[in-house]
Amino acid sequence: MGRAPARRTLESLRAASAKGHDCPLAARATQTVFGEGDPHARVVLVGEQPGNDEDLVGRPFVGPAGKLLDRALEQAGIDRGRVYVTNVVKHFKWEPRGKRRIHAKPNAAEIAACRPWLEAELATIKPEILVCLGATASKALLGPDFRLMKERGRILKTPWAPKLLATLHPSAVLRAEDKPGQERLYGFLLADLQLVARELSQ
Numbered sequence: 001m002g003r004a005p006a007r008r009t010l011e012s013l014r015a016a017s018a019k020g021h022d023c024p025l026a027a028r029a030t031q032t033v034f035g036e037g038d039p040h041a042r043v044v045l046v047g048e049q050p051g052n053d054e055d056l057v058g059r060p061f062v063g064p065a066g067k068l069l070d071r072a073l074e075q076a077g078i079d080r081g082r083v084y085v086t087n088v089v090k091h092f093k094w095e096p097r098g099k100r101r102i103h104a105k106p107n108a109a110e111i112a113a114c115r116p117w118l119e120a121e122l123a124t125i126k127p128e129i130l131v132c133l134g135a136t137a138s139k140a141l142l143g144p145d146f147r148l149m150k151e152r153g154r155i156l157k158t159p160w161a162p163k164l165l166a167t168l169h170p171s172a173v174l175r176a177e178d179k180p181g182q183e184r185l186y187g188f189l190l191a192d193l194q195l196v197a198r199e200l201s202q
């Protein structure tokens with residue numbers, strides 16, 4: 001990772017994160033994909049890492065999973081323009097398969113190396129509600145024993161935000177093996193985001 005600036009704004013963090021990386025993930029990725037969104041967001045959503053599309057464009061959640069997330073946020077009544085989205089790891093980790101670059105899960109050391117960037121984003125934004133999308137983000141913030149499908153959809157108190165809720169990553173919905181499976185998982189994601197919307201309205 002690069003070095004975070006002493007006086008932090010999201011812009012200075014983004015600029016600093018774009019250079020000076022010595023973690024091996026940076027060497028294989030196109031660019032740093034820093035978080036983006038409302039700097040005064042009441043809700044921060046954090047996923048695992050950028051995917052192929054995000055790596056090429058340089059923005060988080062712009063691929064198929066991001067579009068599904070947009071749909072779920074809209075359906076839940078959460079304005080996408082008023083939230084901030086980011087990932088626990090800021091570079092795309094991938095393995096070659098033919099001409100394609102296939103997502104590879106970041107390991108614990110890579111997540112730990114990247115964590116100061118996430119903590120700096122959270123310390124700058126100070127969200128009321130932090131939403132962990134998927135098991136990687138949930139375990140990164142809640143510990144390795146966290147079981148997503150058992151413990152998702154509950155409001156928890158954490159050092160990073162007064163309220164934290166874990167839910168499915170939209171890419172997990174897309175990976176479901178058939179249409180009924182996708183609809184079932186989408187229903188979980190939507191129900192959890194509706195709970196976030198209710199918390200925001202209180």
Ligand code: SF4
Pocket residue numbers: 001002017021022023024025026032089090091113114115117
């Ligand atoms: S993944 Fe994180 S720690 Fe590794 S190079 Fe990218 S920003 Fe730095």
